[in-house]
Amino acid sequence: MTDRALDIANRVETFVRETIAPYEKDTRKTSHGPTDALANEIKAKARDAGVLTPHILEGGDHLTHLETAAVLIRSGLSPLGPVACNVAAPDEGNMYLLGKQASPELKERFLEPMVRGEMRSAFFMTEPAEDGGAGSDPMMMQTTCKMDGNHWVINGRKTYITGAEGAGLGIVMAKSDDGACMFLVDLPDPAIRIERVMDTIDSSMPGGHAVISIDNLRVPASQMLGQSGEGFRYAQVRLSPARLTHCMRWLGACIRANEIASDYANRRMAFGKPLVDHEGVGFMLAENLIDLKQAELMIYWCADILDTGVLGTAESSMTKVAVSEALMRVADRCVQVMGGQGVTGDTIVEQVFREIRAFRIYDGPTEVHKWSLAKKIKRDWKKAQGL
Secondary structure, three states, X not given: OOHHHHHHHHHHHHHHHHHHHHHHHOOOEEOOEEOHHHHHHHHHHHHHHOOOOOXXXXXXXXXXXXXXXXXXXXXXXXXXXXXXXXXXXXXXXHHHHHHHHOOHHHHHHHHXXXXXXXXXXXXEOOOXXXXXXXXXXXXXXXXXXXXXXXXXXXXXXXXXXXXXXXXXXXXXXXXEOOEEXXXXXXXXXXXXXXXXXXXXXXXXXXXXXXXXXXEEEEEEHHHEOOOOOOHHHHHHHHHHHHHHHHHHHHHHHHXXXXXXXXHHHHHOEEOOEEHHHOXXXXXXXXXXXXXXXXXXHHHHHHHHHHOOOOOOHHHHHHHHHHXXXXXXXXXXXHXXXXXXXXXXXXXXXXXXXXXXXXXXXXXXOHHHHHHHHXXXXXXHHHHHOOO
């Protein structure tokens, strides 16, 4: 790990623990995520502390994936940490995509305000199941785009669109006659209507998760990312790093939850001794240490792979499965160790448990990743057999 990454990571950890953790009791944390007023206030604190968007350096250079891991793990030590440091989903992944693929003009218009923490974004891909739309299978996309003069006209519905309410940029995926397309859209726009913001198990992302209707949205041709039919190729650029940064942030959250559960087990007395001295409790905490370390090593391994320049699709799938399942075990044990206290809002343990359960679905559920890996096994076998 580089000295610059460790320096940034240490400053982020100090900031999150000392400045942001006290905000965890703030009443502006709602079931649909922290309000924009709260998000803007803690971003201002991060700006003053020099840790706003810490993975993107002066001049626009990006930390390596390996360096980013060190920083984003620390940001996750509080559910509010990624929001404060401007490294939360979906903004972090969208900034990465625009940094790699957007034109200089689009970077100036959309990326730079995001890096400064002045604009939130949303990624419009998933579609309602009742419409037969795209989910884990992006080829099922129903949203259409058609040329009309020097504009594209987009129609369709989207769902689970994180942060759409209050966002200034929407990255909208639709299909033309050529295939998938990706557009950068100014928000709000009267042609994009939020039908509702859903009540979901998680509550860490500003704006919540919305169902969206798109009715004859007109987008200038200059705001298409790349060319018509190249949308899935650009989505692949974003896919593996976004899976991995989810792992990073929630590893930080589980490290903190385990700290809280360990402290509780050492202080709480039962049957004549501290809980930690009861073998069943001590073993759970020991298993947490094992899972946390394995998750950390998987993240760093996958980050190292991505830093070679490959897409790392299989490696990120393996990491997403291993880390999300391990962290679910950790969060569950933390609740169990703390008993009744673990299901209250008195600490963040209850929220971390909810967030990790949702994480097992984000960016592809475990079963889809395993299915994809099984297909790779078959392809590799057939190739080895000369078939």
